[in-house]
Amino acid sequence: MTIAASATELRTSMKEEREATGPPPTRKAFADFHIHTRFSRDSILTEETFIRKAIERGLTHVAVTNHNNVEGAIAVREKVAELGVGDQLTVILGEEVSTADGEVVGVFLTKTIPRGLSANETADEIHRQGGLVSIPHPFDPFRGSHIKEGPLRNLAEVGKIDMLEVFNCRVTFQRHNLEAAEFANRYGIPGIAASDSHSGFEVAMAFNALPTFESADELKAILPQNNWHASRSTVFIHATTRWAVWKNMFDAWRGRRTATGPILGPQAPEQVRREPVQRPTGAELPPKEKADE
């Protein structure tokens, strides 16, 4: 685990490490499990820009985790296929779900999980889809959307957390990342670093160096070997997120087609609770047998 002095230094070290593993497809994975694109209303990052920067900077695996939809991840995966760079970048379908208890990330999903379920129900649905549960920035008080401590502890106690962000580049004060690391350590949960990119500038500000993997089960098995590296975003990075929200709203108002149009952005848990929650019907959910294999 290292924390680089700057993003440039981090990317240089990733490039060197990656070049040492040989040409793609590499035997080693350089993965980021928390990335937003224009399918989040606080981001305007296009699929193409994201893919170009991710490959240029040495990432091999990315979980695209837009707020409350996997469609954004599907769009990145389709663009990768269209550009013919599938041997260089593996796209994992993910979602950062606004649960009634705060945000929970699912990776290796097959379909969108509706927002507003409890953290526990959301974790169960992620596992039912064959995915892994990741907890984003759990102790960052500057984001009202982080998971509440009670539900977090409950999930940890019943072993429903597969990985936890012990370093999120957007966390303002390091002690909150440290708190996350201590929590993960206490419960024996593998820690990961996440860029939580919302703009091109932030792509590859963190990476997890792992033996290469293809499925959720394989990733789960190798996560304890994770060696993560990260650098920090400046506090000002949050200004770009606010700007993206306004730009997306303005474009929608002008009648421009934006990817975020039909999609609800990050909501405070209070807001989620006040609004009617549409739960998936039994028919919409994958068959139960698939749950525990």
Ligand SMILES: [Zn+2]
């Ligand atoms: Zn996020």
